[in-house]
Structure formats: C-alpha cells, structure tokens
Amino acid sequence: MNLRQVRYFCAVVEAGSATSAADSLHVAPTAISMQLAQLETHLGGELFDRSRRPMELTSLGKYFYPRAKELLSHAGRLDEEARGIASGQRGWLGIGFVRSVSFSVLPAAVRRFRQSCRDVHLDLVETLSEYQPERLRQGRIDVGVARFIGPIEPSPDLDHTVVLDEPLVAAVPLDDPLARQRSVTAAEFSRLPFIHYPKDPRSPFGQQMLTALKLAGGDPHLAHEAIEIHTALALVGAGLGATLVGRSTSKNNRRDVRFIPVKDLDLRTRLVILTRAREDNRLVTLFRDALSKSCGR
Template sequence: MELRHLRYFIAVADEQSFSRAAERLHMAQPPLSHQIKDLEKELGVQLFDRKSHPIQLTPAGQAFLEESRATLAQLEQAVTKTQRIHQGELGYLTVGFTSSIANGVFPEMLRTFRQRYPEVKLILQEEHSASLIQRLRDRQTDIIFLYLYHEIYEAHDLETMSLTQEPLVAVLPKNHPLAAKSQISLADVKDEEFVMPLHQVVAGLSEQIYHLCSQAGFVPNVVQTAVFMVTILGLVAGETGISILPSHVLNIQREGVVYRPIQEPTATTHLTAVWRQNDSSTILQQFLEIIKSLSIYQPEISMISASELEVGCVS
C-alpha cells in the first residue's frame, strides 16, 4: 500500500464517483478503478458499494476513510514541521554561558532571538569555562559565551566571534583612599589585596586580570576568590579587598562600592561566542546573525557609587 492509494480512495469517497474523482486527480478512470480494486484486495474488504448511485462507502470503507484522512494530515504536519526546522523556524538551540556574562549583553541577545523566532526553544546551561568548552565539543551545547582565554586561542576545531571589547573597572570599597581619584592606574593597586573571580569559573576574565597586573609589574595578592559577581561586590563592600571586573558590573547596584575607570588602554576583556566548526544548523546561523547585528552598549564609568545610582542622587 502506498500513500497514493490513500489519496485515490479519499478522492473517490469525496466525489462519490469514479469519473469525477479521476478528473480531480487528472488521470483516466480505468487506472483509478484498478487502483481502488487493488487496495480493496490488499485490505481484504470492500470499500465501496458500487450498486448504489451515487456510490457509497461500506461501513469498513467509512472507518478506513477516517484513518486515511488522519494519516495524510499527520504526514502533512510532518512535512511542514520538517521544512520549518530546516528553515530555522522551529526546533531548539542549546546555549551555554558563564554566570559573569549574564549582566551584560547576553539578555538582549536572548530577548531579540525569542522575539524573532518564538517557536524555537532556547535551552540555557550555566557552567564554568572548561565545562562549557567540553560540552560544546561533546555536542551537548550548540554555542557558548565566555571571556576569551588561551584554550580558545589554541583550539582548531572551534569558531569564535568577538562580541565586545569591554573595559575593565576597578571596584573599591566606598571609603577606600583610592575612591577619591577619578581614574585608577594599575600601579595604584599593586599593594592592595584582591578579591578575584574564581579561575575555574571564568578563566578568560581571570587570565586577563593576571596579565594586566603582570604588565604593570606585579602579581595580585589574592586573599579571596568567588564564583558570582554579586558575591565579589559584597566582599569588596565588606572591605575584604578590591577587585577588577568588566564594566557591565555597573548593572548590579550594590551599596558600599564605587567603580573607577582604569587608565591603561589595554584594560579590556573580550566577550566571545564560540561554536563548532562546520556546524550547518540553520537555527545556529540565525542566532549568529542576530548577535552580529546587535549594538553592544558599553556603560560609561564615572565617579559615582552603586548606592547613588540606586537612589538617584547623581544628576
């Protein structure tokens, strides 16, 4: 039995006439009658009462008609679904990210993609840097977002896109002597105690901070590490130490800390999208087009505290 047999049968049932069904199917009547007889022979039942005028379905034919319509409808749905998946209108995309990027441009990427492709499901996975790369290589994720670091530089099986070169800022306790300065040189903080992002979690950011300090001639004295940006801010507010973080940290309002620009022009970090080479997924390509098109906003760093921003005391 082939799908064409079902279409022939439905046409005859609808038209209640072999001749009209043949016209509808753009074929001669004798071959159509022959195909229906072959179908009845294969099923072992009579589908039509040919003695009635117009011809009528037998009870078995009526049951088979319902199932035939359902089968063709399901096939059409499958074809439509397959085509929409191929066109990137339907399906899912698994996105991996580190917690440190959630306060920057990442939310805008997600919002824009959801608006344009509402029937594509985004599966979000928050992991540390090394785990993100391994999951990408294991095909457990389709694209990841992290700060660029040495393993990405050296990878030959991955593609990258730099999304933003974001300035780093010094994060100081509100009453710290350096808070009186409009901007900070790295040399100013060489003797300070540091609260640092945990390397295993945000390797790229941690590597960049160590590299900058090395260029300034010192190794940071790290007294505490933390996983989340908000934790680092809390520890700085508690005068545990100072920190250096991406400027999007200004989006987190935390009383007791101030942010200062860093004088050195190399004090930046690169937020990067990473995916497998030769990944032909249409959904992935559409996601990449969206993140390419987004304008990346870099917060202005000024001499104001997070608490002042929160209560609107600064004009």
Template sequence: MDRPELPLPQLHAFAVLADELHFGHAAARLGIAQPPLSQQIARLEAKVGHPLFVRAPGRVALTPAGHELLPAARRALADLADGLAAARAAGDGRAGRLRIGFSASLALTVLPPLLGTFRARYPGVDLDLREMTTAPQLAALQERSIDVGLLREPPEDAEAGPLDFRTVLTEPFVAVLPADHPLAAQRSVEVAQLADSPFVLLPRPVGPRLYDRITGLCGAAGFAPRIAQHAVEWPTVCALVGAGLGVSLAPASIRRLRLREVAFRPVEPRTARTRVAAAWRREDRSPLVANLLAALDGSGAARSGSSRPGFRSSTL
C-alpha cells in the same frame, strides 16, 4: 495480514471528491482532468475492496465504506501537512531546541538584546539557557551538551581546536573597590595603586585567560596581586569586595550591578580590554546556531572587534 498501502494522491483525490460530491468540480480543484480523477478513485476502491461512492447521473454520494474511510483520510492528510510544516520549520531553524551557555556578567550586556532579537524572529524555538563560566562552556561544547557559548576570553589556541569563535564585543576593565576605600574618591584608578590591597578574583580554572589578563595587568604595573579570596561569579566577587575583603579588577559591565557598598572606577591605562566571544562547534551546520549568530548583528549586542557570522576572528 499485510496492510494495503494507500498512496497519498489517492487519499487526497478521495477527500476532495468527498467534499465536492461532483467529479467535474473535484477535478478542477485538483487541477486535473476527470478521467485521471476517476482512475485514482477506482484504484483506491480496488485497495479497499468496496465502492466508496455511489455514482448516478448528476449525483455522487459516499457509500458506508466511504463514510468510514473519510475521517481517517483527512487525519492522514492533516498529519502529513503538519509533519511537512514541522520539517520545514526545523530545516529553517524556526523550530527546535537551542542550548546556550553564558557567562554571568553577559546577562548585563549581550544576553538581553540578543535574546530579545532572537525570540522576535524565531518564537517557535525553545531556548535552554545555562549560566556557566568560560572553561565549563568550552567543555560543554565539546561534549555536545550545549550548542552555543557566550564567554569571555576564548583560549589562545582556539584556531587549532574543534570550535569556532566570533568576537561579540570588547570592553574595558574597572577597579572594584569598597565604597569607603580611599581610591573610591578618585575619578579613575591606576592599576599600580591597587598593589597594597588584597584581591578578590575568580579561580583561574573557571576562566584561565581572563584570570591571566587581570594578573597580567597587575604584573605590567609592577606587582603580583595578593589574592585573599576566590569567588566563581562576578556578583559574588563584588559582594565580597563590598564586605571589605579586598579589591578587584573586572569587566566594565559589572558596574550595572549598582551595589551600594561597592565603587566602580575606570582603570588606567584604558587601552586594557576584555573580549567576549560566541563559540560553537566548527562542524555544526545547525540552522539554529546559524540563526543565533545572525541575530547578533540585529540585536545591537555586537560591538568593536566583531566579525561576520561563520568566520573565525584571527585576533582571538
């Protein structure tokens, strides 16, 4: 047996009349005249097959059929209202799930103010944060397992691929030294002074451009770094330096780790900088992504080299 369709305007009119128990008051509340209200109720009663109201001069009351229908009508109207609110929130980017990849060092700079701003603006959005180095983030974006990446040194051929990039900040490099290293007594360190020390670096596959930037600084200073140990994350690099396994060159934000066994010194030339970028799929029109990019402006996270959301930086 087919279920009869119950148009929502009829259910709405029925629920309002059940509240008011007065055709004039219900019509005024609905913003319609009494005859259209009576027609709506009559059509609904025809679908039910029984009267829903007892009509008498000066009095309107629900019939047993009306009493039975009223809770279901109210649930249907409430469910619709909830569904519409949820749909509007999702369409505005005020609800849903946003998956963000981030490089570990950005937890020391970009991530806290960005997340604070975004959570204040969009408390209904669920954030799924995934710590990942640059190369895995790029792969995850293309595989659609994350929505936005916060990474270092995007690839040189970024403009030709399926991803967009926006510069978030640039920062200088620092020398990472064992606290008892002779160079730790200096206020700053020239890259050439590290030539005789073994290096602890990230493996090139996890961040090819950053690796090449660091080894390029060494090459410009006249030497190829002798790599004694690799570590995937910067805190591990610093811990190994503190244990005496070598020295390193790292983004300046690493200084916030404040390890007692490690000294951080500015690097000369100070014009050498590393770039942090937000990355997302170019064809992604998700309001969640757009809202996160907009939150970068209000978070205080963006620094020199930033561009407006939705535009690729030609310097990447």
C-alpha cells in the same frame, strides 16, 4: 520503576481506588494492581495501607506522591517539546554562558532572539569558558558565550567569533577613598586586597589579571578567592577588597561597588561566541546575530 507504574500510582491516589483509576485509564483493574505491586517491590515498601477503607497512603506513599506528580509533569513537558521539535513546529537551542554576561549583553540578546523565534526553547547553561568547547562537542550546548584574556587557541572543529573587545576596569567598595577618583593606577589599586575569581583549576583568568597588575607596577595582595564573578563582586561590596571586571559588566550592576578605569593597565578581555564548525543551524546564526547586535557589532 517506569512511567507507567508512576502514572498508575498517581491515578489511584487521585481516583481514590484502583477500580476507579482503572475506569479513568480504560484498563483492567488487574493491570493497575500488577503495576502497583511491581512498583512497591522495586521501592522496597508499600505505598498504600490496604487495611483501611478507603485505602490511605503510607509514609512512603506520602513522600512518593508529590515527587511522582512532578516527574510526570516533567515527562509530559519533555514529550510535548520533543514532538514539537521533531515536527518542525518548535525549536531548541542550548546556550552556554559565562556569568559576567548575565549583567549586560545576554539579556538583551535573548530579547532580540525572542522577537523572531518565540517558540524556540532556550536552555541556558552557566559554564566557564574553558568547559564550553567540550560541551559543544558533546552536543550539550549549541552556542558558547565565552570570555578570554590573551590569545585564543584555535580548534579546527570550532568557530570563534569575537563580538566584544573591552578593557578591564577596577571594582572597588563604594565607601573606599578610591571610589571618589575618576581613575586609578595599578599601584593605587593594589593598596586594596585583591579578590581572585573564578576559583577553578582550569581557568587562568584570575592569574592573568594578577600578572598584568604586576607588570603595570602594582603589587596585588591576594585576599580571597571566589568561585564566580557574582561572589567576587559581593565581597567587594562588603568592603573585603577589590577586583577587575570587563567594562560591560559594570552596567546595571551593584550599587555598593564603584567601577573605575585603571589608566596604566594594558589589559583587555574579549567576549567570544563559540560554535561548531561547518554546522548549518539557522537558530545558531540568529542567536549569534542577536548577541553581536547587543554588543554593538
């Protein structure tokens, strides 16, 4: 199956006949018939009921048509954007990000970036910090917005720029007695079941939080594992336990969760921009500056 076959099929549907479609496309009717026959052979069934006049779509044709239109729309948009990038009239920037920044600094950074780069297509890809280096190396993203606890292992082919260094705060259910306190201790926090995130074998983030709570005198009981922070906070809001998040994550967040400091917990998280080393990319520089300013740097 190729785009020409799909385009000819849609033209026949919209024109009502192969002859009319051939006229609109400025090709011979035999070219239309040949491409349709090849498409039907590939799909393994007829798209048109040719025993009727005018032709009608078969069940396969009715299924195929709206999806074929969507495919052509995507192909047209890809063609337009790729040509614009090749000519220098447009740009493309792939950004990988951890979900916690979608509450706070990422929207502000995108707005700042858009002020000077309105014609740049931003491809926002949600991905855990541990997966961002390989996506950078593959060229899938150009910028990684990652979050780490503890030291960051340097990579000679990647640059690491710390844009935010902040404490972790407790996220507790709004109707829990702890929510009425100005701060909590690790021991007090541990009275609530702990909600661990992210649930991924390559991420040490959740285990690092548990270890720090134990060192601070807490005795956390693991109750639930969430794939990502949004789910973890939803479980907190439902009263199923508590968790820890970066302080910036508490801004513009859920109304059924209270965020309060853990006064004896010496644990901080850093927001880091990852980029390919020695790469001269004006768009990467502009986005890195926009994110830094959104973090108050």
